[in-house]
Amino acid sequence: MKLADTGRTADGGPTTRRNFLKLVGATTAGSVITEYSTEVASALEQATDGRKEVVWIQGQTCSACTMSTLQGTSPSLEEAISQFKLDVTFHPELMAETGESAIDAMSKSPDILMIEGAIPTKIPSAATLGRDENGHHKPVLDWVMELAPDAEYVMGIGTCACYGGWQSAENGAPAVEDFEEKGVWMDANVTGAKGLQYTHRADDAGVLGPDFTANSGLPVINVPGCMTHPDYVLLTVATLLNGHEPDLDEFSRPKAFYGPLVHDECSRRGYFDRGEFVDHVGDGSGKCLYSVGCKGPYCHCDDSVRLWNDGTSVCRNVGAPCIGCMEPNFWDRMTPFYEPAEKQGLILTDVGTAGKVAVGATAAGIAGHAARKAMGYGEDEEDETDERVETDGCGCTSGEDT
Amino acid sequence: MPEIEIDPTTRIEGHHSTTLQVEDGVVTEAKSHMDMFRGMEMVVLDRPPSDAPVFTQRVCGVCFSVHRMCSLLAIEDAARGAGTFEGVPETARQMRNLLEKMANLWNHAVHMFALVGPDYSDAVADTGLERINPMEGEGYKRALQAQRKLLQGFAEFGGKAPHPLTYAPGGMSATPTAGKIENIRDQVEFVSEWLGPTDAVPEVIENVRNDEFDASLGEGLHDIVSILFAAKAAGADDFGVGPGRYYCNGVYPDGKGGREIPSGLYVDGERSHPDKEAITSAITESTARSWYTDDSGGHPMEESPPKPDPEKEDAYSWGKAPRYNGMNMEVGSLARLIVTEQDPFDLRATLGGDPTKSSTLNRLIARAQESVVLRDQIVDLLDDIEPDSTVNHGWTDDFSGEGVGLWEASRGALSHWVKIEDGTITNYQIITPTLWNLGPRDENGTPSIFEGAVEGMEVTDYENPINVMRTVRSFDPCLACSVHVESPDGTYSEKVTPASPGTAAKGNNTPFAGQEVDEP
Incomplete structure (x- = not known):
């Protein structure tokens, strides 16, 4: 092989x-x-x-x-x-x-x-x-x-x-x-x-x-x-x-x-950091899909880079918001799928705020952490060997508690 | 003759099984069991309509695009009725047609080589067709490669496959960039080269007849035609015979209000093309012999959610029995070609003996015919899609109404039915093609198409039970199936499954379906 x-x-x-x-x-x-x-x-x-x-x-x-x-x-x-x-x-x-x-x-x-x-x-x-x-x-x-x-x-x-x-x-x-x-x-x-x-x-x-x-x-x-x-x-x-x-x-x-967060390696991440979001699904703008329900900030896997079907593509690359399908109970926690996450009670801020908070950061990595903090779904992850209980996106404090 | 004799029975089943009563070598009664219940029609309730396509897509990981598509049609139908939606952009229509055709072709390729093909391979049935031996035959391996390439092309717009996310309420999510279109074209060309040129079909038929092989005319075509000839030699034109009643929902909107393949019925030798209202008012579901309460049946728009009753007497399936004006109907490639009066290269008239006959062979021929036609259409469609054009004008869930999606999966007619009140789903029903072909009996005792097609079939003391398997597989049931035969003379049981990468690769000595084995 x-x-x-x-x-x-x-x-x-x-x-x-x-x-x-x-x-x-x-x-x-x-x-x-x-x-x-x-x-x-x-x-x-x-x-x-x-x-x-x-x-x-x-x-x-x-x-x-x-x-x-x-x-x-x-x-x-x-x-x-x-x-x-x-x-x-x-x-x-x-x-x-x-x-x-x-x-x-x-x-x-x-x-x-x-x-x-x-x-x-x-x-x-x-x-x-x-x-x-x-x-x-x-x-x-x-x-x-x-x-x-x-x-x-x-x-x-x-x-x-x-x-x-x-x-x-x-x-x-x-x-x-x-x-x-x-x-x-x-x-x-x-x-x-x-x-x-x-x-x-x-x-x-x-x-x-x-x-x-x-x-x-x-x-x-x-x-x-x-x-x-x-x-x-x-x-x-x-x-x-x-x-x-x-x-x-x-x-x-x-x-x-x-381990990786879909959001961190997303090809549209730059738009998130600048606070630029699509108007509706399929609007052709190529901007961040957070506004139409992307659950990338709550979903853990490396498919943003690994891609699917022999490296062909991935959901976000065809304008489709992440549905969080790697996570427990995503069918109830991440729905409605096309609604921004804050409307589902997952986080405490709105799209505009999240974007603006991130805009000031200079490095993408810093921006990621800043945005996560601002959005209330994560402590800064200094050590990825720590249990990632804080990033499961529902505000739960325990892996079992979902 | 190849034969299996497995005695005593080990009763194995997948998600579908069939019990055959055999007397004097003839099947006197067949029962088709669906052995899985998950409750999609309940889980999707009390959610916004835009979630329905994402959920219902997960009904099947093989028909991964059609359920999402059909669900979209249902909610878009409802939204149109409510006045909140005016239809998908032209490019979205073309992209949906393209992807649906690619998915259909993929399905046919997987079915012909992984499911049905091995039945006619040398490894399984001593046919001399070594090219299609599971995992080892050159033809089989090439087909496996081709199906991957096809899904890689699909994923250019789909994002991934199975379970692509690009089909969205209001149209599509993917922008059809020139680069993506070119990438799809590359993958389709690979598949097309494997299959071979359409106008070579007559020559390939002659080649196969004369035991010759010309790779430049398409390895795929040679292998597929070889399978058809082997099926003919096995007498498949004369077994697995259904009532010859066909139903098709129509598929691929043509942009002018119609569909490239129109809806159609073929009953008592008469063709008709009922409109949507006629179709939707004709369909009912019976739960008389299903593991649901009796009041779980009725008209799909008015049915209650399926209420499980696993201890119900005389019930034998988790499937319901759909009927069209009370009739059981055959659905699938054969139905589509018959209602549209198509018989490419006269294959069903010549090889099949009768273009409208419901036989195991004609079901295989129809799938092969469709594959060639679909490939040609896919190539044309790629030229039609305008790069970077609008694919979605937006969507709102905030409406009330009823909608029906009528569509065709590769294996036949599919319908999704939805009721929406103030942006929330209050009723949802799905009728799959496998229910039409392989469901249970209804309240009148009328069997499903498959049950009827097997009854009366010869199973002469299990000497040639492979023909029962060949018949089950000819419907391309979207389930792992098994067949279980009971007769006064003994019992016989066989798993009906696609071929095994594992078996061939590990070279063990367990028999293939139909392989001759010694008495235990």
């Missing part, structure tokens, strides 16, 4: 390199290709005692995270499978095994258990896979509880698996319907959809509980996003196969990918 083949080197290379090296704990200087090849080779070497068994299970999902993983180019999924020596023993959409062989093929103690989609707990039959010994539809919940304790690593793929996703967003029916009968349709979370270790609610944890650790001793490693980025999935796998423990943030996300 050569990174040069991906076409990423020109625009996305440096960031890919920096973060990959950070991820694998490498500190030596060298070219992207050399370093990357070395790590891949290392993964291969470590895997020579046998293939690494992967099980990918889907709960309540739209499959976009699978489709996104198919779009990976550095590496591609098929490169990852062959070069990382992955043995994908189960994937409901990508496997071809049949019948008995499919269940037999599924490793019951996988090296890496990947879960895509939320886990319904109140109506377990809302997502089933196969049948149990009594011939009944077997809930995905049961599969997760069985497989996770015996897995070396467990990964939450996408926002639904990490936090519960839109399935667990506020049910609006009771507010607009006058139901005669009472039932689950009155509940805030109709199917009881949850993530693996987190949920959208302060008083509730995910299905595996807050104290769960896989055999490796690590909690569920979350690579959220609606959908997730293929690099986040495959490079995290590469890291784990190299025997490295990625630094994780308070939501168990690899910091190398989820």
Whole structure:
């Protein structure tokens, strides 16, 4: 695998390199290709005692995270499978095994258990896979509880698996319907959809509980996003196969990918600092999208630089405000999507003030910090190894409290 | 003959499964189960209309653009009725058409090579078609590369794919710069070269007939036509036969008030082109056999949100049963081509035997025909878009009204229905193409198209069950499916899934669908 083949080197290379090296704990200087090849080779070497068994299970999902993983180019999924020596023993959409062989093929103690989609707990039959010994539809919940304790690593793929996703967003029916009968349709979370270790609610944890650790001793490693980025999935796998423990943030996300603030690396950032905002979505001005609801100041990931689809583009680059899709409960916290954040009670100032405060600053970095302070959603982040509880955008003081 | 015999049954299912009752080698009853419920039609309530497209896009990560598009059409329809919206700018119309066509072509490519193709590959069915072997065949790998390129082109306007964010209320968010248009053109040219020139189709057909291969006429075309010939050889023109009733919502606004593909019905051999009002008044949903309370059905604009009833007797699906004036209707590429009287290169008339027949083969041919047509249209559309022109005049959520979005996903008719009161959504319903094709029975016991198409089909003691799989896949159901057969003679179960990168790469010895295996 050569990174040069991906076409990423020109625009996305440096960031890919920096973060990959950070991820694998490498500190030596060298070219992207050399370093990357070395790590891949290392993964291969470590895997020579046998293939690494992967099980990918889907709960309540739209499959976009699978489709996104198919779009990976550095590496591609098929490169990852062959070069990382992955043995994908189960994937409901990508496997071809049949019948008995499919269940037999599924490793019951996988090296890496990947879960895509939320886990319904109140109506377990809302997502089933196969049948149990009594011939009944077997809930995905049961599969997760069985497989996770015996897995070396467990990964939450996408926002639904990490936090519960839109399935667990506020049910609006009771507010607009006058139901005669009472039932689950009155509940805030109709199917009881949850993530693996987190949920959208302060008083509730995910299905595996807050104290769960896989055999490796690590909690569920979350690579959220609606959908997730293929690099986040495959490079995290590469890291784990190299025997490295990625630094994780308070939501168990690899910091190398989820440390940066979308806002800080946004191509439109200069407009924010000058207080120049678009008039409406699609106005063609190319200015800052904060006024039309951009949640970039509250969303953590490196896609402003990494970009999507082999370095092609990203939401802001096509005039679309960030929806905050990497963050817990963004479906309720970041909505209405096209409303500026201050109208949602996320911050205490308005667009004009935020921009003006920032205008006086000379360096972009200083401006960023100044703006964050002014907008009341963050202390200055001197040390990014600190728990980033203050930047989750809701004014909450605890990672759980969302 | 290839065969699978897996006995005893291991009952595996994805998000969709099918139970077949078999007697004397013939399917006597089929039940199509949808095995997932998420509650989108409830979550989207009590929110502003502009949020609906962002939410409902997440119904499907494969049909990632069409739900957002259809939801936009619904809220824009409502806003137009309320007088707060006058329509999207011309460039936005063109960009939407472009992206929707690219998404449709992407879907077809993924379907033909990753889902349906392996059924006819040498690895799976001893057909000699090694090029389309999952993960290893040259044709398969090229197709995988082509689909990536197509989505990279899509992302130039979309921002990312799946789940692009550029479709916005009032038009688009992306500015169509000359640079982006050129980048899309580059990616489309790559895909186009892979596919091959349209006017080469007759020559490619001859090549495939004579077992010849000329890469300069398009690797993609050769592989696709090879799949069609293999399907013909398998008798797919004669199984999976539906009632031959088709429905299409129409798609791609032409800028003159109509649509490039108009709405249409084909019932009892008669074509008609109902207007929007006729279509929206004809559609109902039944929850008689669904895991929802009986009062959760009705006309989509008046239905209550789906109220789950997972213990309901005789229910067997999380899907509802949509009906058109009480009739089950087939939707998809074949429906679109039939209602518009198109049969490019006479492929369905010649290879398929009858251009309007509802057969497994004709569904595959229609998808191939559409792919070539779509590619040509995409190339033309890129020339039409004026760089840096207006894509959005703005939008307000502050209105009341009702709206319906009628659209076509690659797999068929899609509709979104919305009621808005003072800027808040008070009712929302979605009817997907997979519900039309693979939903459950209705209150009269009328099966869905797929259920009916499989009933009466020969499953001669499981000797050739791959044809059941081929039929399920021919509908391009947007679900991981499985089929489960029950008969007095024993049971058989198979996962119906796309092909496996994992399987081929790791070279294990578990069988592909249809691969001959020893008795356990």
